[in-house]
Amino acid sequence: MSDQDSSTSASQTEGEFEGETEGEGERDEKQSDGLAPSLSNFSSSLRAVIRIKQKYQALKKRRQELTLGLGGAGTYTGAPARTSPKIFTFDGLTPSTFPAMSSSIPQRKKKRRKKRVLFPNGGGRRAPPKQEHSRAKYCLYLLFAIVFLQVYNAIENLDDHVLRYDLEGLEKTLRREVFGQQGAVEGLLSHLKDYLSTYVHNKPLVVSLHGPSGVGKSHLGRLLAGHFRSVVGETLVLQYYVLHHCPQEADALQCAHDLSTLISEMVERAEEEEKIPLFIFDEAEHMHNEILDALWQLVASKQSNEYLNAIYLFLSNLGHEHITKHMLHNSSSISMAMTASGRHSNLVKELTPILHNTLEKLHPLWTEADILPLGLLEKGHVMDCFLDEMTREGFYPDHANIERLAGEIEYYPAVGGHEYSQTGCKQVVAKVNLL
Known part of the structure; x- marks a missing residue:
C-alpha cells in the first residue's frame, strides 16, 4: 500500500506542477503582453533581451518553488531529511535532464557573416582594382636596346679604326727587324694602340725616343714611316731630317715657318680623309730653337681638332750619357732570367725622371712628350x-x-x-x- 500511495502522490505532484507551469506561462504571457505596449518604442534587439531575461527569472522562480514543495509535502519513506533547500543553477543541467524543455526551445544556427570590403566612396562592394602595366616600361626597354646598340656600334667602330692602321703587322715587323729593343718596341706599340683606338683626342700623341748612337733609333723611324705610308698614304707621313732640310742656322726662322705651313696642310688633308698623320723628326738634337718653338706651339696650344689628331715622333741621342752610365753601373744587378720587357720597364722607371729634368732645361717642348729610352746593344x-x-x-x-x-x-x-x-x-x- 505504501508503494501505491507514493505513486499516487507523485502523479498528483506532477499534475500540480504541470498546472502551475501552464498557469505561470499564461501569467507570463499576460505580463509580457502588458509590457509590450510600453516597450514598443525600443528597438527589437532591446525587447528581445528583456523578454529573455523575464523568461529566465520566471523559470528560476518555478524551479525554486518546485524544489521547496517536493521537500515539504512529498517526502519518501526512508529518505534522509533535507537540512537546507537547494538553490537552482544552470551548472548541473544538461539537455538530457529536461528533454521536453530542450525540445520545446528552438535552437538558432549561427550564420557566418562574410567579410565585406568597404570603400570610402559610395560604401558599396566593388571589385578590387586591377594592376595595370605601365606603358613607360616598354619605353624603358626600348631605351636600353638603343644604348646597347650604340655602345656595340662604338666598339665595332673602334676596332675598325685600329684595324685600318694594321698595328699587328707593324708589331711583327718591328719585332723581326729591331734587335735588342723589345721593351721599347712594346712601349711604343702600347702608345700607338691607345691613341689610334679612337679618332677624337684632346691632345696629339708626342713620343720621344732617346738612346746612344747605333741602338736603332733611325732604323725604327724608317720602319714606322714605311708602314704608315702603306696604310694612310704618302702625303700624310713626314720624315724631317734637320741636317738635310735646314742645315744652316741662319735659315732657322724660315725653316720653322715652312715647317709650320707644311704641317698645317697635312693635318687639314688628314682631317678631310679622317686619318691621323705621322711626323717623324730624326736627329732632333740638331734642331734649332726656332723650329722647336714652332713645334711647341703646334703641340701645346689648344687649336682646332685637326691639330689634335696627329702623331709626333722625335728621335735623338739627348741624355745618352745617363742611359749608358745607368746600364753599365746596374748590369750586375740585372738578373739574366729577366725578360726584355722587364729590363726595359726598370730602365724607364729609373731613367724617365732624370731624362725629363735634363730635357726640360733644353726646351719646354719635351714637357709634352712621353720619354722612351733605348738601351745599349x-x-x-x-x-x-x-x-x-x-x-x-x-x-x-x-x-x-x-x-x-x-x-x-x-x-x-x-x-x-x-x-x-x-x-x-x-x-x-x-x-x-x-x-
Missing part, C-alpha cells in the same frame, strides 16, 4: 745585325764570319755577364760593304 744583338745585313746583301750567312766581324766592334768592359757595344750596329753596314 749587347754582342749577340750586333751579331743579329750582321746576319740581317748580310742576308739583305746576298752574302752567305757564315756563323764564323759573322762572329769575326762582330769581334771587330769596340765594346765596353764586360759587366755582370753583359758585353755592350760602344757604337751599337752603326758600323755593321760599312763592314758588310767591304766584303
Whole structure:
C-alpha cells in the first residue's frame, strides 16, 4: 500500500506542477503582453533581451518553488531529511535532464557573416582594382636596346679604326727587324694602340725616343714611316731630317715657318680623309730653337681638332750619357732570367725622371712628350745585325764570319755577364760593304 500511495502522490505532484507551469506561462504571457505596449518604442534587439531575461527569472522562480514543495509535502519513506533547500543553477543541467524543455526551445544556427570590403566612396562592394602595366616600361626597354646598340656600334667602330692602321703587322715587323729593343718596341706599340683606338683626342700623341748612337733609333723611324705610308698614304707621313732640310742656322726662322705651313696642310688633308698623320723628326738634337718653338706651339696650344689628331715622333741621342752610365753601373744587378720587357720597364722607371729634368732645361717642348729610352746593344744583338745585313746583301750567312766581324766592334768592359757595344750596329753596314 505504501508503494501505491507514493505513486499516487507523485502523479498528483506532477499534475500540480504541470498546472502551475501552464498557469505561470499564461501569467507570463499576460505580463509580457502588458509590457509590450510600453516597450514598443525600443528597438527589437532591446525587447528581445528583456523578454529573455523575464523568461529566465520566471523559470528560476518555478524551479525554486518546485524544489521547496517536493521537500515539504512529498517526502519518501526512508529518505534522509533535507537540512537546507537547494538553490537552482544552470551548472548541473544538461539537455538530457529536461528533454521536453530542450525540445520545446528552438535552437538558432549561427550564420557566418562574410567579410565585406568597404570603400570610402559610395560604401558599396566593388571589385578590387586591377594592376595595370605601365606603358613607360616598354619605353624603358626600348631605351636600353638603343644604348646597347650604340655602345656595340662604338666598339665595332673602334676596332675598325685600329684595324685600318694594321698595328699587328707593324708589331711583327718591328719585332723581326729591331734587335735588342723589345721593351721599347712594346712601349711604343702600347702608345700607338691607345691613341689610334679612337679618332677624337684632346691632345696629339708626342713620343720621344732617346738612346746612344747605333741602338736603332733611325732604323725604327724608317720602319714606322714605311708602314704608315702603306696604310694612310704618302702625303700624310713626314720624315724631317734637320741636317738635310735646314742645315744652316741662319735659315732657322724660315725653316720653322715652312715647317709650320707644311704641317698645317697635312693635318687639314688628314682631317678631310679622317686619318691621323705621322711626323717623324730624326736627329732632333740638331734642331734649332726656332723650329722647336714652332713645334711647341703646334703641340701645346689648344687649336682646332685637326691639330689634335696627329702623331709626333722625335728621335735623338739627348741624355745618352745617363742611359749608358745607368746600364753599365746596374748590369750586375740585372738578373739574366729577366725578360726584355722587364729590363726595359726598370730602365724607364729609373731613367724617365732624370731624362725629363735634363730635357726640360733644353726646351719646354719635351714637357709634352712621353720619354722612351733605348738601351745599349749587347754582342749577340750586333751579331743579329750582321746576319740581317748580310742576308739583305746576298752574302752567305757564315756563323764564323759573322762572329769575326762582330769581334771587330769596340765594346765596353764586360759587366755582370753583359758585353755592350760602344757604337751599337752603326758600323755593321760599312763592314758588310767591304766584303
